[in-house]
Amino acid sequence: MSNWDARYATRANRMRASEIRELLKLLDQPDIISFAGGIPDPALFPADAFRKAYERALADDxxxxxxxxxxxxxxxxxxxxxxxxxxxxxxxxxxxxxxxxxxxxxxxxxxxxxxxxxxxxxxxxxxxxxxxxxxxxxxxxxxxxxxxxxxxxxxxxxxxxxxxxxxxxxxxxxxxxxxxxxxxxxxxxxxxxxxxxxxxxxxxxxxxxxxxxxxxxxxxxxxxxxxxxxxxxxxxxxxxxxxxxxxxxxxxxxxxxxxxxxxxxxxxxxxxxxxxxxxxxxxxxxxxxxxxxxxYEKQIELLRATYGRRRDNVLGALEKYMPEGVRWTKPEGGMFIWVTLPEGIDGAALLARAIETERVAFVPGQAFHADGSGTNTIRLSFSLASEEMADTGIARLGRLLRKVMAESAS
The missing domain is CATH 3.40.640.10 (Type I PLP-dependent aspartate aminotransferase-like (Major domain))
Structure with missing residues (x-):
């Protein structure tokens, strides 16, 4: 068939690629500092516990x-x-x-x-x-x-x-x-x-x-x-x-x-x-x-301690490097910080420049709005953010934002 689109159900017209799933491909590029994927740190996976668990599941009985x-x-x-x-x-x-x-x-x-x-x-x-x-x-x-x-x-x-x-x-x-x-x-x-x-x-x-x-x-x-x-x-x-x-x-x-x-x-x-x-x-x-x-309880304690430090890493770097006019949330848990940029700064355009010039990735915020608003927002994930990564990556992002804000003001 040459025209598959004509055969699809109408609901197929509303299917869109996940910006987040696409951005995860950037994690394979070693020089990218990524705050994009809201994924757990694989270094914290309880692999030994699962080896034992599968052995028990596959025991004779x-x-x-x-x-x-x-x-x-x-x-x-x-x-x-x-x-x-x-x-x-x-x-x-x-x-x-x-x-x-x-x-x-x-x-x-x-x-x-x-x-x-x-x-x-x-x-x-x-x-x-x-x-x-x-x-x-x-x-x-x-x-x-x-x-x-x-x-x-x-x-x-x-x-x-x-x-x-x-x-x-x-x-x-x-x-x-x-x-x-x-x-x-x-x-x-x-x-x-x-x-x-x-x-x-x-x-x-x-x-x-x-x-x-x-x-x-x-x-x-x-x-x-x-x-x-x-x-x-x-x-x-x-x-x-x-x-x-x-x-x-x-x-x-x-x-x-x-x-x-x-x-x-x-x-x-x-x-x-x-x-x-x-x-x-x-x-x-x-x-x-x-x-x-x-x-489970031991794992939760580990995640809370580790991700809590990493949240603090990114929040501290934002305080240190973000220009005036940028706002962000201060979450009590989870994996994400939401950043609101000054009006007129487009998160998707900022991402393109950030990857090209600063080698930093994040998720533009518009995709999270059902009504298509939120163009001046971005999401940062801190689940993988070491102190060095947070300091270097947010410093680069802050430097780029200053340039973009200066350009929009001129």
Whole structure:
């Protein structure tokens, strides 16, 4: 066939390459100082623990199960471990409230498929996680802006805007702890207001908890699902859908995440899992269970100490080298710092010059905005940033910014 485009479904028109995935290719260039990829440091992976975990999964009494088809809900001992871990942060649930997914990215794709019809509206923050937009885009939604820490629109205003776009408001999506990309955390009051809005509109809240375990300072805030359970008394009466992952704590390569929600939602997601890939790899689930039992708490302590120092490295370098007029967030955890440049400075154009002249990479911020705004923003990841890398890379970026700002002023 010579004209494939004419045969694709209309949703294919909304598929875009991830700027972040493309920028990861730069990591193979040894002279590039990259603040682009929000990826864990591979030097911190618990490789020995996983070697032992796979050996246990392939032991004589386990091997047949590890290598066989399994249930779509996921490996029961792993779901039991997740339920116990969630209880520690106030999410009281059973294993029937949990389904294992191939990373939380698959969970977002399933939730988009479950709730969105073409022209329906998803409520998202601005900026928001690019991977969520990519997952939802396949189902041809419209977007409206959530402002949970500033004051949202009224339910009637959201409904009217959705109706004018040809659909209904279907859910609110938030990344409330040390968000990707902004590094910001919703306080308890903002979470409560979001639940109030969702209750008034009778829509679900999708809570992306990918970074929740990575807090370096400040006081923990209960997950939105925990607050919802506190209000309703039982998880099966709640409207919050919690997406978790092992990718930021133990290993991204095993591609294991989960959804925790009311049983009716989980039953629908299990049907989708059956149709999509039957189940996540059994051997990976068994190995993850053994590793989590053995070393999870120790691993979290290591990550908090290491990434906390690296955050401080980049924040210190920003204070030292950024010109006046540049602002940035000061996250209490996670992997990201959000930088706002003076009006008129384009993040994508700055990246092109930064790579060419200073050999520094970051992610332009516009892709994280569903409405195409945010051209004067960039995202910096600090998960790989040694003190030397932070000082040298931010110094180069500050030098380039001074040049660009001087040119725009002349």
């Amino acid at each position: 386990q091997a047949s199960a590890a290598l066989q088809y399994s249930v779509s809900e996921g490996y029961a001992p792993l779901r039991e471990w997740i339920a116990a871990n969630l209880a520690d942060v106030g999410i009281v649930c059973g294993i029937d409230n949990i389904v294992i997914t191939s990373g939380s990215q698959q969970a977002l794709d399933y939730l988009g498929k479950l709730f969105l019809s073409p022209s329906d509206t998803a409520l998202v923050t601005s900026p928001t996680y690019l991977g969520a937009l990519q997952a939802f885009n396949a189902y041809e939604p419209e977007y409206d802006r959530l402002l949970p820490d500033q004051g949202n629109m009224t339910p009637a205003a959201y409904r009217d805007a959705a109706a004018n776009a040809g659909g209904q408001p279907k859910f609110a999506y938030v990344n409330p702890d040390f968000s990707n990309p902004a590094g910001e955390t919703l306080d308890r009051a903002a979470r409560e207001k979001l639940l109030d809005l969702a209750d008034e509109m009778n829509i679900p809240v999708i809570e992306d908890g990918a970074y929740q375990a990575l807090r370096y300072d400040g006081e923990p805030v209960p997950p939105i699902l925990a607050l919802d359970i506190e209000r309703k008394g039982d998880i099966d009466e709640t409207r919050t859908i919690y997406c978790g992952t092992f990718s930021k704590t133990l290993s991204p390569g095993l591609r294991l995440g989960w959804v925790c929600a009311a049983k009716p939602v989980i039953r629908k997601l299990v049907l989708m899992k059956q149709a999509a890939d039957l189940h996540s790899p059994t051997i990976n689930q068994m190995a993850m269970y053994h590793a989590a039992v053995d070393i």
